[in-house]
Amino acid sequence: MAEFQERQSDLLDCLLWHEYDPCCSEPCACSPTKTRTYRCRDCFVFEPCCKDCMKASHAHAPFHHIEEWSGTCFTRCSLYSLGFELCLGHGGRRCPTAPPQQLAPLVIVHTNGVHRVRVCYCECARLPTKPIQLLRASLYPATWTLPSTAFTLQVLKHYHLDSLQSRKPAYDYWAILRGLTDNTRLSPVPDRYEELLRVSREWRVLTLFKRSGQFLGIPDFVPDQGNSVAVLCPACPRPGVNLLDGWELQVTDENRYGFPHAYHSS
Numbered sequence: 241m242a243e244f245q246e247r248q249s250d251l252l253d254c255l256l257w258h259e260y261d262p263c264c265s266e267p268c269a270c271s272p273t274k275t276r277t278y279r280c281r282d283c284f285v286f287e288p289c290c291k292d293c294m295k296a297s298h299a300h301a302p303f304h305h306i307e308e309w310s311g312t313c314f315t316r317c318s319l320y321s322l323g324f325e326l327c328l329g330h331g332g333r334r335c336p337t338a339p340p341q342q343l344a345p346l347v348i349v350h351t352n353g354v355h356r357v358r359v360c361y362c363e364c365a366r367l368p369t370k371p372i373q374l375l376r377a378s379l380y381p382a383t384w385t386l387p388s389t390a391f392t393l394q395v396l397k398h399y400h401l402d403s404l405q406s407r408k409p410a411y412d413y414w415a416i417l418r419g420l421t422d423n424t425r426l427s428p429v430p431d432r433y434e435e436l437l438r439v440s441r442e443w444r445v446l447t448l449f450k451r452s453g454q455f456l457g458i459p460d461f462v463p464d465q466g467n468s469v470a471v472l473c474p475a476c477p478r479p480g481v482n483l484l485d486g487w488e489l490q491v492t493d494e495n496r497y498g499f500p501h502a503y504h505s506s
């Protein structure tokens with residue numbers, strides 16, 4: 241701690257350095273007529289840029305938090321307020337057959353908070369339904385007819401692990417997401433707590449069936465598992481799975497409770 245105390249002033253200087261960028265209000269790299277007004281808080285070492293560059297550079301990072309230079313400080317804004325569209329079905333590009341005004345607002349919950357996003361769905365022939373389009377983009381819809389909310393698969397995985405490890409209640413997890421979105425509570429954050437409760441349960445069932453091999457009908461995945469989705473102990477000796485060939489010939493009274501097998505071979 242003595243070293244920290246010695247450097248505390250320098251460290252605070254470095255933190256304050258992030259509150260200003262000398263590039264602000266200079267011409268953007270794309271055009272001398274556009275000024276660098278926006279920066280991203282989530283991109284690594286991101287130079288301020290103009291509105292169009294900000295939208296174009298986030299086609300594959302639609303849930304980043306961005307800020308606008310007011311002339312004296314950075315203030316929070318959003319890709320939504322810049323007119324950003326999240327395009328589905330064409331690798332991040334707009335569907336050529338989608339109507340120009342097909343922009344359904346969607347609330348998307350991610351690990352860094354809650355976002356409002358204009359979604360441009362694919363309208364090509366033989367298109368999958370909107371919920372399936374969302375799922376293919378790693379967004380889990382909260383409803384299945386006209387989805388207005390979706391959770392990223394990353395936040396569902398994160399919440400799953402977090403709740404198992406820290407035993408944190410869903411309400412506290414939601415409070416963190418709300419705080420990451422706007423900890424001042426000056427602007428309303430869409431409340432999706434009830435949706436989190438339901439969708440996270442659906443997610444656990446789906447991952448259970450996926451990981452157990454039951455959904456794919458793999459008969460030899462675990463020979464004696466039957467239709468169970470229980471997680472098996474990989475260290476328990478099981479003939480045909482992790483026991484060495486001829487194991488039964490080597491069992492003695494001395495080693496019958498600590499028999500060397502594939503994971504504990506000596």
Ligand SMILES: [Zn+2]
Nearest residue numbers: 280282283304
């Ligand atoms: Zn970014």
Ligand SMILES: [Zn+2]
Nearest residue numbers: 268270290293
């Ligand atoms: Zn630009």
Ligand SMILES: [Zn+2]
Nearest residue numbers: 335362363364
């Ligand atoms: Zn399309």
